[in-house]
Amino acid sequence: DAGVTQSPTHLIKTRGQQVTLRCSPISGHKSVSWYQQVLGQGPQFIFQYYEKEERGRGNFPDRFSARQFPNYSSELNVNALLLGDSALYLCASSLVAGNLNTEAFFGQGTRLTVV
Amino acid sequence: QKEVEQNSGPLSVPEGAIASLNCTYSDRVSQSFFWYRQYSGKSPELIMSIYSNGDKEDGRFTAQLNKASQYVSLLIRDSQPSDSATYLCAVIQGAQKLVFGQGTRLTINP
Numbered sequence: 542d543a544g545v546t547q548s549p550t551h552l553i554k555t556r557g558q559q560v561t562l563r564c565s566p567i568s569g570h571k572s573v574s575w576y577q578q579v580l581g582q583g584p585q586f587i588f589q590y591y592e593k594e595e596r597g598r599g600n601f602p603d604r605f606s607a608r609q610f611p612n613y614s615s616e617l618n619v620n621a622l623l624l625g626d627s628a629l630y631l632c633a634s635s636l637v638a639g640n641l642n643t644e645a646f647f648g649q650g651t652r653l654t655v656v
Numbered sequence: 657q658k659e660v661e662q663n664s665g666p667l668s669v670p671e672g673a674i675a676s677l678n679c680t681y682s683d684r685v686s687q688s689f690f691w692y693r694q695y696s697g698k699s700p701e702l703i704m705s706i707y708s709n710g711d712k713e714d715g716r717f718t719a720q721l722n723k724a725s726q727y728v729s730l731l732i733r734d735s736q737p738s739d740s741a742t743y744l745c746a747v748i749q750g751a752q753k754l755v756f757g758q759g760t761r762l763t764i765n766p
Contacts, residue, residue, distance in 0.1 A: 574753065583660075583744050583756030584700065597752035620674055638752060640687055642707055645754060650699040 542570070545634045545648035553654045554622050562617045562651045564632030572596075573615040574645065575607055576631040582623075584631055588599040590615055591638035627655045657683050662745050662757035671766050675732040679745030679757055682726070688748040689728045691723060693741045694759065700744055704730060735764045 546565045556562050566573050572591040576584035584639050586599040590609035604620045619626055635647040661680050669675040677691075684742050692700035705727065706712045706719040717730040732739055743760040749755045 544695050554731075581758070583746075583758050584754070586753035590759070591754050596749065599753065610721060629699070633754070642705075643748075644690070644702055647692075647699045 545632055545646055547630075547632050547648035547651050549651060550649060551652045551654075553656060556622055556655055557626060558616075558622050559618065559620045560622060560653060562619075562630050562632075562635075562653075563614065564617070564648060565614045567646060570636050570646075571613050572598045572635045572643070573609055573613065574590040574633040574635070575615070576633060576647075577601075578629045578631060579627075589638060597640050599616070600640075617647035622655045624655050627653060629653075658757075659683060659742055659748050659749070659755045660745055662743075662760045665707040665761040665762055667760055668763045669735050669766060671735060671737060671764055674712075674764055675735045675739065675764070676741055677730040677732075677743050677762065679728045679730075680726055681728070681745075681747045681755075683727060683747065683749060686723075686726075686747045686749065689719070690746040690754070691717075691719060691730045692744040692746060692756075694744055696742045702725050715739075722765075732762075737764045737766055740764045 564580045574588040574589040577582040585593040588607045609615045629650045632648045636647045691704040694700045704719040720729045744759045745757040746754040
């Protein structure tokens with residue numbers, strides 16, 4: 542079975558541009574979460590989606606948005622890119638949401654560089 | 657106080673020895689705890705989950721949880737150079753998100 546797949550793997554954008562990152566969860570998993578990881582830090586929660594509905598949002602500006610599709614894949618959009626948005630963006634797949642004993646598995650990440 | 661705290665290291669351990677990684681958390685009602693391994697330039701890989709007080713063993717890895725002390729640890733026995741990585745402790749908060757520590761960088765010296 543394929544794991545969590547993210548695309549693209551690397552991306553270079555200019556300040557002010559917009560970017561869309563994509564994620565396909567593990568087959569059978571219905572929950573997708575997005576995290577941002579800057580160098581030297583642990584991942585920071587951005588969004589969680591389950592059954593196409595937003596279930597949680599982290600402390601990120603409105604420039605960040607996401608959605609989940611009927612096939613449970615997800616997109617993360619970031620508008621008006623800033624230099625500080627440069628980071629590794631991680632998608633995590635889990636079977637369900639709202640279950641405390643749910644393990645989350647990460648994709649390989651998208652390395653975004655804003656110049 | 658950070659929600660999840662880890663010593664950033666680096667922690668240096670000789671090959672074959674036991675590596676001990678520690679993590680404390682601030683939310684007393686936390687119930688689910690995870691250890692992820694992250695190699696440089698790669699994404700985090702889940703290596704252990706623990707939900708009950710006590711020890712949980714999986715191969716060379718043992719996770720230990722003490723909810724009264726709000727403390728979770730990871731022991732790696734017979735450390736190998738391939739264990740050299742950053743180890744991230746994570747706690748589920750609000751049943752929806754993982755809160756991570758900053759990670760402990762572990763180096764196993766041959």
